[in-house]
Amino acid sequence: MNIKDANLSATFFEDEEPEKFIELKIFGKIYQVPSEFSLLKSFQYVAETYKDYQINLTKHCWSGICKNCLCKFQDEQLGKAKGLACLMDTDESIELIQIPRTMKKLTKKEDR
Numbered sequence: 001m002n003i004k005d006a007n008l009s010a011t012f013f014e015d016e017e018p019e020k021f022i023e024l025k026i027f028g029k030i031y032q033v034p035s036e037f038s039l040l041k042s043f044q045y046v047a048e049t050y051k052d053y054q055i056n057l058t059k060h061c062w063s064g065i066c067k068n069c070l071c072k073f074q075d076e077q078l079g080k081a082k083g084l085a086c087l088m089d090t091d092e093s094i095e096l097i098q099i100p101r102t103m104k105k106l107t108k109k110e111d112r
Protein backbone atom coordinates (compact mmCIF):
# COMPACT_ATOMS: atom_id res chain seq x y z
CA MET A 1 0.00 0.00 0.00
CA ASN A 2 1.21 3.45 -0.87
CA ILE A 3 1.71 5.59 2.26
CA LYS A 4 -0.38 8.31 0.66
CA ASP A 5 -3.30 5.88 0.40
CA ALA A 6 -3.19 4.91 4.05
CA ASN A 7 -5.71 6.45 6.39
CA LEU A 8 -3.31 7.48 9.11
CA SER A 9 -5.50 9.96 10.89
CA ALA A 10 -8.79 8.32 11.79
CA THR A 11 -7.73 4.88 12.98
CA PHE A 12 -4.10 5.18 13.99
CA PHE A 13 -4.71 5.10 17.76
CA GLU A 14 -7.97 3.16 17.98
CA ASP A 15 -6.40 -0.19 18.82
CA GLU A 16 -3.89 1.24 21.26
CA GLU A 17 -4.83 1.59 24.92
CA PRO A 18 -2.16 3.75 26.56
CA GLU A 19 -1.49 2.69 30.14
CA LYS A 20 0.19 5.87 31.31
CA PHE A 21 0.08 9.47 30.20
CA ILE A 22 2.63 12.23 30.63
CA GLU A 23 2.53 15.94 29.98
CA LEU A 24 3.82 17.52 26.78
CA LYS A 25 4.07 21.30 26.70
CA ILE A 26 3.76 23.08 23.34
CA PHE A 27 3.98 26.88 23.36
CA GLY A 28 2.92 26.92 27.01
CA LYS A 29 -0.12 24.65 26.65
CA ILE A 30 -0.01 21.25 28.34
CA TYR A 31 -1.28 18.14 26.54
CA GLN A 32 -1.62 14.64 27.99
CA VAL A 33 0.08 12.07 25.72
CA PRO A 34 0.92 8.37 26.12
CA SER A 35 4.23 7.99 27.95
CA GLU A 36 5.81 5.51 25.54
CA PHE A 37 5.46 7.66 22.41
CA SER A 38 8.30 9.28 20.49
CA LEU A 39 7.97 13.05 20.31
CA LEU A 40 6.81 12.85 16.68
CA LYS A 41 4.16 10.30 17.54
CA SER A 42 3.06 12.57 20.39
CA PHE A 43 2.67 15.42 17.88
CA GLN A 44 0.45 13.14 15.84
CA TYR A 45 -1.51 12.22 18.97
CA VAL A 46 -1.98 15.89 19.90
CA ALA A 47 -3.14 16.73 16.37
CA GLU A 48 -5.68 13.90 16.30
CA THR A 49 -6.87 14.12 19.89
CA TYR A 50 -6.92 17.82 20.69
CA LYS A 51 -7.39 19.18 17.15
CA ASP A 52 -5.19 22.20 17.94
CA TYR A 53 -2.68 21.27 15.24
CA GLN A 54 -2.51 19.61 11.85
CA ILE A 55 0.50 17.52 10.80
CA ASN A 56 1.33 16.19 7.34
CA LEU A 57 2.68 12.71 8.08
CA THR A 58 3.34 11.87 4.42
CA LYS A 59 6.36 14.20 4.62
CA HIS A 60 8.06 12.21 7.41
CA CYS A 61 10.55 9.34 7.11
CA TRP A 62 10.35 8.46 10.86
CA SER A 63 14.04 7.51 10.79
CA GLY A 64 16.18 10.65 11.09
CA ILE A 65 16.81 11.19 7.37
CA CYS A 66 14.39 13.83 6.05
CA LYS A 67 14.78 16.34 8.94
CA ASN A 68 11.16 17.42 8.49
CA CYS A 69 10.50 16.75 12.18
CA LEU A 70 13.17 19.21 13.34
CA CYS A 71 11.89 21.19 16.30
CA LYS A 72 13.24 23.56 18.89
CA PHE A 73 12.59 23.18 22.59
CA GLN A 74 13.46 24.59 25.97
CA ASP A 75 14.93 21.96 28.26
CA GLU A 76 15.05 22.46 32.04
CA GLN A 77 18.74 21.43 32.13
CA LEU A 78 20.07 22.07 28.59
CA GLY A 79 18.34 25.36 27.86
CA LYS A 80 17.30 25.93 24.26
CA ALA A 81 18.08 23.07 21.90
CA LYS A 82 17.05 21.53 18.59
CA GLY A 83 16.19 17.92 17.91
CA LEU A 84 14.57 15.47 15.54
CA ALA A 85 11.21 14.54 17.02
CA CYS A 86 11.20 11.09 15.40
CA LEU A 87 14.36 10.18 17.35
CA MET A 88 13.36 11.74 20.68
CA ASP A 89 11.29 10.37 23.51
CA THR A 90 8.48 12.53 24.79
CA ASP A 91 9.83 14.26 27.86
CA GLU A 92 7.98 16.24 30.51
CA SER A 93 11.03 18.43 31.14
CA ILE A 94 10.89 20.13 27.73
CA GLU A 95 8.66 22.79 26.24
CA LEU A 96 8.31 23.03 22.47
CA ILE A 97 9.10 26.54 21.27
CA GLN A 98 9.22 25.69 17.55
CA ILE A 99 7.22 22.89 15.93
CA PRO A 100 8.19 20.93 12.78
CA ARG A 101 7.54 22.74 9.49
CA THR A 102 5.01 20.07 8.56
CA MET A 103 2.92 20.89 11.62
CA LYS A 104 0.52 23.80 11.67
CA LYS A 105 -1.41 25.45 14.50
CA LEU A 106 -5.11 25.53 13.74
CA THR A 107 -7.25 28.52 14.54
CA LYS A 108 -10.94 28.28 15.33
CA LYS A 109 -11.88 29.57 11.88
CA GLU A 110 -10.00 26.82 10.04
CA ASP A 111 -11.65 23.63 8.88
CA ARG A 112 -10.87 20.69 11.17
Ligand code: FES
Pocket residue numbers: 040060061062063064065066067068069070084085086087
Ligand atom coordinates in the same frame (compact mmCIF):
# COMPACT_ATOMS: atom_id res chain seq x y z
S1 FES B 1 10.74 12.24 10.38
FE1 FES B 1 12.40 12.32 9.00
S2 FES B 1 14.05 12.96 10.25
FE2 FES B 1 12.40 12.76 11.65
